Amino acid sequence: EVFTSLSDLQKVLLTEKDIALEIKSHIEMEEERLKRLKKVAEDYERHSQEALSDIEKHLGNPVNAYLLVKRFTIDWERIVDGLVKANSTDLIARLHNRGSEFPVQEDFEGAATALLRLQDTYNLPTAQIAKGELQGVKNSPEMTAEDCFELGRTAYNAGDYYHCILWMEEALNTLDTEVNKTADRALTIDYLAYSLYRQGNVEHARKLTKQLLELDPNHPRAVNNLRYYEKLLETADQEKKRGEEEDLPEIQNQRLLDDYRKGQEFKQYEALCRGEDIIPDPNKHKLKCRYTHNNRPNLLLRPLKEEEAFLDPRILFYHNMLSDFEIETIKRLAAPKLKRATVQNVYTGQLEPAFYRISKSAWLKEDEDAVIKRVNQRIKDVTQLDMTMAEDLQVANYGIGGHYEPHFDFARKDESSAFDTRVGNRIATLLNYMSDVTAGGATVFIPIGVKVFPKKGSAVFWHNLYRSGEGDFRTRHAACPVLVGQKWVSNKWIHERGNELVRTCGLSPYE
Template sequence: MKHWALFLLLAIGCYVWQIEAEFFTSIGQMTDLIYVEKDLVKSLKEYIKAEESKLTEIKSWAEKLDQLTHNSTSDPEGYLGHPVNAYKLMKRLNTDWLKLESLVLQQTSDGAQHVSTLSVEDCFELGKIAYSDGDYYHTVLWMQQTLKQLEEGEASPVTQAEALDYLSYSVYQMGDMHRAVDLTKRLIAIDPTHVRAKTNLHYFKKSLEEEVKSDQTRDEEFYQSQSKKEVYMQPENYLTERDSYEALCRGEGIKMTTRRQRKLFCRYHNNNKHPRLIIAPLKEEDEWDSPRIVRYHEMLSDAEIEKIKEIAKPVLARATVRDPKTGVLTVANYRVSKSAWLGDDEDPVVSRVNQRIGDVTGLEMETAELLQVANYGVGGQYEPHFDFSRRPFDSSLATLGNRLATFLNYKEEPDAFRELGTGNRLATMLNYMSDVPAGGATVFPDFGAAIYPKKGTAVFWYNLFKSGEGDYRTRHAACPVLVGSKWVSNKWIHERGQEFKRPCGLTEVD
């Protein structure tokens, strides 16, 4: 409310100057000062009222923030495990606190909205972020949600025209020309002065006509059905590995049939009567038949998990991946997590866990990598990848039933583990160190498997055949964490030292 203070200062200054110059000139003129003073009092009251309103708003904001911080600090990890809480925290720190500063210093009336659901502005901003990343599919979903909330009457500075502008161009990028035209017409009906919409409409219509002439469009019925849907669906034949991965993360497309299910069993596992497993064998459960994936129950105790997390937390850093061209470790946007590497000398618990992995698998741990501990927050994920290093392509591998031809993004890598001198990554042991309320599954897009986190359990699979060739079916991904905090630890076991523990087979697929 600086304008009130400025007005008062200017007014008082002018009147005081007038009084000092001509105070005794005329009583008649002095009577005017009575009304001037009355105006000053009125302005002063309005200024006080405005300041009180400002302080009331700031006080209300402070009380809400105080309650929020009380809840968040009582259980930080649990609080941030809810995606809306995590998003709102980032929004407050990056946007709302700046608005509060503006309110205090510049007297703006904006304030934070403390709601339990995403607002129109939230959905719109998320859609814009997806759009800037070229992710038109998710742009469509967020812009449709924006329009839905606007149509339901939610007040917002975001307009339907703004959302339709992004939506129409995104569905065009998705290949749905008919719907792009319909949405652009709707945009022009709302805002007839929208120049870009008129230009786009002409371009979309022309593109549609060209596709019709070249017979590259799909059935008219398909497009009409798409246009009537509230939620946009990707066009036919758009399926890619990423879509298979996302479908599995949603619990769709899992290919475990009843016939295959009958081949899966549970058993007590003592690894051929290993001395440390005779008295306390582990519970082993088949998760998948081919390639074989097993889960070990009660692999880690709660105390061991907490100790490993305690050791890892101070040294967690953004997880890296190996560049397929250079072999150099670097960060990547398709792996969003933090990780730390722990050796046997870090703590007896780490040494004991590594020893247990060796006991259960019967494999040599001396050549294995350090225990990698990873934490995935809300939205944390690791898109489809191989654990092993790919070797020069051999067409004979196509006979292995690995469907190599489908891997359009197959990339030959340099020997990523040459410096280690321990060979390729033979096998993976993945320890789940937390439950995940929603999301966070480990999925295998090639054969349609989804394995869900369960605290204290571990899953194990071989990345290589006995011949040493990579099993390309083991390409897997870590689904985004939707609610909660996901903790895992990996043990990558290498080839060297396993010559007599897992000898070569007689064929490539042994």
């Protein structure tokens, strides 16, 4: 699939350009053909006019008779085969050959779901998205009624009547303004009416179904549905009293959420992504910035700009971690290897793709390029941890609405995916931001209400475990959906083994 990373979607843009060229060259050929066909028609016309002006004289000439017959036999085949039949088989074949580069239905659904996710996370009004305005900036063309309709239909097919209502209403509004209508009003109303019913708005469903029957009196489903809605309304006593002409109650339309998403953590996650302050930091005034070289030779001439983002647990932000050249090299090495990111199933230990983690990632080994070696060394100097058991550098590129919902980087003890004792658990994480993100895409730590906004070349660092090796649940974090722009990160997961003497135990398990 391509929708999970913008890096792969970029290739689709190149395909699009090639296809435009193919189609244009085809049109040129076709125009040439039509020109010749027009000549044939004119020729026939001129000939018949001449002949009809004096039929007998004309046909009395055997050459004319011969030519007339030829026109309908030998010439005819040439005309029909060569000129009348549009020759699109070539084009069709060529376009089919490129089919492997095309996004597929799954990509469309992924992109549609991502757009709906962005709408929810960032509280975006439907009309604003349809106008191509995300966060007050107009960055895409306006959506047509059909674009809205297809988005609504994707939601409908997923049983998501909440978004279906929003987008079918938008499709109808847009249809009103369109000179060349791009969607079918009756079909749009059909979807909207049913979704309204599913969300508990029977009266609205009835009203719309009546409108649908006006447009299409023989609509089979509408006839049955209307009967069904009327019956429902008849049995509900209070509804009976309400005249149909009266104002209808306000439309009820609640987002359909599973139990986790109904809960507090998910609400806090979304609020943090929007940049809201959910928990005031009592130590904010104590946070410091400093230059540091950790007594490492490599850092002496290039001290780090270290900024405290949170004190306990300690979260550090480094302003100058990677150079543009290092970032470009890492991206170039990773691009051909990007694969849909997987997560470990806690029950089976299997790696599998998951809707709550949408990005593509790749692993880069140290010996692949001098830059990787250099970056790994810098991470070692910055974190002052032993890297013998650290994982390879992981590079991730987030696609449309790409995100990673709240999770821990460390393994819980009861997980079958827990790390081998030879490497130990993930003691710390260093996350490099390798692009600026125009809007969205923050890294947020939910229990402590910390939000870190990506800045190209910067990095964030934290310990996932207490000194005792116990998991620090306050480090639960997430990557917010990317609203506008690209998000590239690379991260290093550092493990316990080798760090026993570097980060020694404290007196209590929770320090």
